[in-house]
Amino acid sequence: MTLVGSIGRIVAALTALMVTTGITRAQDFNDYPTSARVEYAFGCLKANGETRQAIEQCSCSIDVIASLVPYERYVTAETVLSVSQVRGDMGGPFRTSEQAANALNELRRAQAEAEVRCF
Structure with a gap:
């Protein structure tokens, strides 16, 4: 040889x-399903104006989040966000749980990174 x-x-x-x-x-x-990406981008567009530039920024944002947070933990954080808005005793555990706070913090860090990279 x-x-x-x-x-x-x-x-x-x-x-x-x-x-x-x-x-x-x-x-x-x-690993994020298309529907989850679209749902995120739709909410992002509503918050940032429905322009072509916002489409680029919002799609970039979910891509960054997907690269930093596995889908399962993203779902957990989104669920905590949603349920913690329920008033009274029903939403209390989601507002005070350490596990819920950790899930939200991970998502917020990823969103902050996406903001820096994409907007």
């Missing part, structure tokens, strides 16, 4: 490894 043949095999193996890693990362990044 020649040196060129060995180098060619090494390059091919490294290329295959990089492609596999890229596919895995893309799957991790795209």
Whole structure:
């Protein structure tokens, strides 16, 4: 076996490894269902004006959030946000729970990062 043949095999193996890693990362990044991305973008558009620029910024924002917060934890944080707005005793545990606060803080940090990167 020649040196060129060995180098060619090494390059091919490294290329295959990089492609596999890229596919895995893309799957991790795209674990948010389209409906969740659209729902976020729709709310973002309502809050930031319904312009072409806002579409770009809002779609960028959910992409950044998706890269930082796994979908399962995003759902948890969104649920906490929604239920904590219920008045009285029903929403109390969601306003005072440490677990709920941690979920909200993670989402808020991701939203702050998205704000810096996209707006």
